[in-house]
Amino acid sequence: xxxxxxxxxxxxxxxxxxxxxxxxxxxxxxxxxxxxxxxxxxxxxxxxxxxxxxxxxxxxxxxxxxxxxxxxxxxxxxxxxxxxxxxxxxxxxxx
Numbered sequence: 385x386x387x388x389x390x391x392x393x394x395x396x397x398x399x400x401x402x403x404x405x406x407x408x409x410x411x412x413x414x415x416x417x418x419x420x421x422x423x424x425x426x427x428x429x430x431x432x433x434x435x436x437x438x439x440x441x442x443x444x445x446x447x448x449x450x451x452x453x454x455x456x457x458x459x460x461x462x463x464x465x466x467x468x469x470x471x472x473x474x475x476x477x478x479x
Contacts, residue, residue: 417472
């Protein structure tokens, strides 16, 4: 089982190899979501999440999941996973 701190490290490594196409500085929020299979981190630009500048909002329709068993990071479309995401539970992850 992958812990949230381990999942965060895997996500950071994934983003280092596959930089997201966002404006601003990458920010991974301490608030995440989970279900029995996956973690769903909240991420985007620091300018949007911390500074509240809506011009830095993401418009990509991507959901990045971290598998809780294997630690595999996968990118899927948010709209195709809407029901899964809606059923996920909020969790606090270390910043």
